[in-house]
Amino acid sequence: MKENSDSGSEFERLATPLFDSLYNFARWLSGDEAEADDLVQEAFTKALRGFASFTPGTDFRAWIFRILRNTFLTSRTGLRAKLTDSLDEDEGEIIAVTWETPESLAVAAATRDALQAALERLPAPYREVILLCDVEEMKYKEIAEVLLIPIGTVMSRVARGRKLLRQSLAGERPGWSASAGKMDE
Amino acid sequence: MMNCTEWQHRIDAYVDAELPPSDLHAFRAHVETCPACASMTLSVTESKAAIRRAGHRYTASPELRAQVFAAMKRERSEQHQPLPARRERPMSRQAWWHPTSTAWPRWGIAIAALLLVVVGLFLVTRRQQSTALAELVDLHVADLASANPVEVVSTDRHTVKPWFQGKVPFTFDLPEVQGSPFSLLGGRVTYFHQEPGAQLLFRYQRHLISVFIFRQTPELSLPASFSDQSSSFRVRTWIQGGGLRYVVVGDAAPAIIQQLSDLLHVAQ
Numbered sequence: 117m118k119e120n121s122d123s124g125s126e127f128e129r130l131a132t133p134l135f136d137s138l139y140n141f142a143r144w145l146s147g148d149e150a151e152a153d154d155l156v157q158e159a160f161t162k163a164l165r166g167f168a169s170f171t172p173g174t175d176f177r178a179w180i181f182r183i184l185r186n187t188f189l190t191s192r193t194g195l196r197a198k199l200t201d202s203l204d205e206d207e208g209e210i211i212a213v214t215w216e217t218p219e220s221l222a223v224a225a226a227t228r229d230a231l232q233a234a235l236e237r238l239p240a241p242y243r244e245v246i247l248l249c250d251v252e253e254m255k256y257k258e259i260a261e262v263l264l265i266p267i268g269t270v271m272s273r274v275a276r277g278r279k280l281l282r283q284s285l286a287g288e289r290p291g292w293s294a295s296a297g298k299m300d301e
Numbered sequence: 302m303m304n305c306t307e308w309q310h311r312i313d314a315y316v317d318a319e320l321p322p323s324d325l326h327a328f329r330a331h332v333e334t335c336p337a338c339a340s341m342t343l344s345v346t347e348s349k350a351a352i353r354r355a356g357h358r359y360t361a362s363p364e365l366r367a368q369v370f371a372a373m374k375r376e377r378s379e380q381h382q383p384l385p386a387r388r389e390r391p392m393s394r395q396a397w398w399h400p401t402s403t404a405w406p407r408w409g410i411a412i413a414a415l416l417l418v419v420v421g422l423f424l425v426t427r428r429q430q431s432t433a434l435a436e437l438v439d440l441h442v443a444d445l446a447s448a449n450p451v452e453v454v455s456t457d458r459h460t461v462k463p464w465f466q467g468k469v470p471f472t473f474d475l476p477e478v479q480g481s482p483f484s485l486l487g488g489r490v491t492y493f494h495q496e497p498g499a500q501l502l503f504r505y506q507r508h509l510i511s512v513f514i515f516r517q518t519p520e521l522s523l524p525a526s527f528s529d530q531s532s533s534f535r536v537r538t539w540i541q542g543g544g545l546r547y548v549v550v551g552d553a554a555p556a557i558i559q560q561l562s563d564l565l566h567v568a569q
Contacts, residue, residue: 122378143359223348231355250349251356275313
């Protein structure tokens with residue numbers, strides 16, 4: 117084996133199993149098929165060309181998800197989302213989560229369609245944390261690496277994101293404005 | 302002593318398997334005695350599973366897949382050559398089909414595409430497997446939270462085994478647990494994708510362990526033998542006794558799950 121192809125095949129070995137997850141995440145971020153295609157292509161190209169800067173033995177999944185997300189943030193949709201995005205949270209502080217029984221059952225009882233619609237309505241900062249935590253099943257530390265935010269912020273966004281989903285599905289007054297919820301559309 | 306509100310702040314971390322070990326035992330001890338916190342923990346666990354299923358929503362087109370992987374291979378073969386000037390839209394959809402846009406031979410693309418289909422199938426199977434596994438873990442958790450975790454309450458295998466006759470479409474043998482660190486608490490009929498099966502509940506110290514036995518069906522898409530230690534639950538599964546699928550789920554240490562699995566193997 118020639119030396120120059122070693123890092124390429126190592127990249128392929130690490131990146132291939134993540135292709136589906138990265139595509140799914142890109143689609144959720146952008147909300148658009150053509151844009152998700154471009155994002156994934158660009159992220160793979162960037163990651164491959166920048167593979168030398170990846171430290172072997174560290175978390176490759178967090179590294180490549182971060183590249184994908186940064187690619188999204190600098191895209192047109194991403195920049196627009198960033199401008200309209202405001203978070204009603206105390207960063208890093210665990211917010212008080214109150215529980216009401218019908219609300220607590222709302223997510224598990226929801227249909228797949230209703231749950232997907234509720235995830236779409238979730239403000240992007242919560243949606244991405246919920247996707248990484250529940251769909252990709254990343255650890256809080258890994259999510260913090262992808263998003264470049266403190267672990268405390270990951271925890272408060274997980275708690276608040278789940279709370280908002282429950283409220284949204286229980287048909288209560290959601291804790292965010294309708295316009296912010298639609299920012300990706 | 303922490304009150305319920307303080308415990309409830311830890312439910313998300315518990316369900317995400319992020320609770321520090323120092324809090325874990327205290328949390329479990331509290332949940333075992335507090336139905337309100339137990340039901341909230343269960344609802345967050347179920348929500349997380351529902352979100353996981355709903356979140357796996359989009360699949361890349363075969364064209365995109367082929368394009369990205371072909372580009373990856375091309376990039377690799379060009380690594381020692383100067384990089385091509387950046388195109389306006391790198392690797393655009395049309396470029397892949399355009400014969401002059403790449404030095405990659407057509408048969409190479411065909412082989413790459415075929416490989417991708419194989420890898421894709423592998424990944425789809427993997428996802429089905431993890432979904433089936435997650436559903437079984439959910440069954441275990443839901444059972445522990447229910448008011449009657451077992452329908453036949455007996456520590457005697459000679460009572461539990463005949464109870465299942467006529468209730469599940471197969472027979473199975475139960476191990477002798479006397480002299481082992483496990484005790485049998487009882488069993489119940491459970492369902493996985495409309496297929497009836499047996500669920501046996503064992504206790505090891507303070508841990509409850511479920512053993513599921515189903516007829517092997519296509520819906521029960523798990524590897525023939527498998528052990529998962531990634532979540533807070535340990536899972537071991539295998540097939541024995543003419544197409545019976547055994548799945549052991551519990552939060553005890555991997556060695557304990559293994560020990561119970563060995564006992565069940567011996568019973569056969």
